[in-house]
Amino acid sequence: DTAVSQTPKYLVTQMGNDKSIKCEQNLGHDTMYWYKQDSKKFLKIMFSYNNKELIINETVPNRFSPKSPDKAHLNLHINSLELGDSAVYFCASSHLAGRSYNEQFFGPGTRLTVL
């Protein structure tokens, strides 16, 4: 199936731990994104990579570090997890970064719960 996939689907961890979320797309897109959806369902962009180059870096704590080993993969590493990091994290991908008609397709999400 052509899609955007993420692992894990659920992540429950203690405050202070370090965790990673992985994302892969087989749609042939050149741009990938990380979004955070909080408890009020507000969806906000965090980062974007185009062909392994960081192009969007929103005001996000530097405990969050994205890494893109190739244009089909974008991982998110989070250090020293805090309670406020609990949210659903969505990966997305698109063609045509820097174009007004770039349609973004979302992965299934990773629900992170920090205890």
Added chain:
Amino acid sequence: QKEVEQNSGPLSVPEGAIASLNCTYSDRVSQSFFWYRQYSGKSPELIMSIYSNGDKEDGRFTAQLNKASQYVSLLIRDSQPSDSATYLCAGMDSSYKLIFGSGTRLLVRP
């Protein structure tokens, strides 16, 4: 003013009716617009995109864009209970970032 504003709802319509979902946006968000559907516990699913003034139809869905009024809408004809979901309006800003509204919850009553 929020960059993309939506009424949180719920908007309740009977099965078979037309559901009308609305979204307004600020000057910062002006490039293009997208409607996503999100079922509870699922990811956003793109259902329509619109880039120029006027109407765009796809099956039971029609997106309308009025740049003078800074207004985007989504009409769902012959609403079905399976259309019950949260509908997210998103606009693209000048740096090509998608800015999302907080979503409108639609309930279609059988």
